[in-house]
Amino acid sequence: MSEVGALNASAAAGDQRAFRLQQLLLARIYDLVMKIPDGPTAEGSVVLNGILTALERATIAAEDAAVDWAAVDAAPTTPAEYLSWLKQSARGHRVFKHPYYTRFIRNHATAEHLRKYVIQESVVDGRFDDLLALMQVGTAGPAKMEIANNFWDEMGNGKPDEVHTTLFNQLYEVFDITPQELEDSLTATALLSGNLAVLLCRYRRFYPEAVGFLGMTEWLVPDRFVQVVGAWERLGLPEVGIVYHRLHITVDSQHAAGWFHNIVLPSADSAYMRRGIARGTLWRLNSSARYLDERLDEVSELITASS
Secondary structure, three states, rough: HHHHHHHHHHHHHHOOOHHHHHHHHHHHHHHHOOOOOOOOOOOOOOHHHHHHHHHHHHHHHHHOOOEEEEEHOOOOOOOOHHHHHHHHHHHOOOOOOHHHHHHHHOOOOOOHHHHHHHHHHHHHHHHHHHHHHHHOOOOOOHHHHHHHHOOOHOOOOHHHHHHHHHHHHHHHHHHHOOHHHHHHHHHHHHHHHHHHHHHHHHHHHEEEEEEEHHHHHHHHHHHHHHHHHHHHHHHHHHHHHHHHHHHHHHHHHHHHHHHHHHHHHHHHOOOHHHHHHHHHHHHHHHHHHHHHHHHHHHHHHHHHHHH
């Protein structure tokens, strides 16, 4: 445990190598509850649970340190005004219509850039159905029905060939991406995005945060995927690889609207839920911004040269 404590301390101090190792270790432990094993595993180990708890606490502390708690405390208390505040918070955040999408992906990305993009996005898009399945445990009424409807869409409405994770996996075939390459190539900020999603969806105490995190994820998707589809068409890549993104431009617009109406609004009568939803929303906005800032920095010279 001392080694984990030292790793967390180094990550908190800004050591990027330690940060990646921290998030990679957390991701590997989460795989124990997100994948069916083909043999004995350490799932349920007391030692492993101690390591997991230490990693989670460090990750939570880092995300909470980036939250503007004064803004959260000043949020409206009436449900309709609260929802408007959430959306306005997103519109005013630097991640909204991020230039990585609107400038780089749309106008400058090559096929190799899109290949790298797919790898980084796999941590959330590649298992969104399982996140919804975890999240709905213990819910009831309109919230449970909304999550169920969302999940059924992710399941291709009962058509195996149209299951959304199957459609996303077609991108791996287009770009010949192997499972080992996925893990080796994932950046720390990408790993963090996937870990936050699992963290919030698997524990019942984080249900409010999961509402904010996944709701904001779906609200941001359509505009982002429009840029990806534009790049795909510009490059003339195989049509089979862009089915997932085309579908989610429409589907996630509907999902976000339903999520806000059937989950956020009914929950916003509760101060506990409002604070948690805001926390999860800001975790998503802040972590996504850091992730996209890094991706943009990697290609900034290319954008400058093409301008």
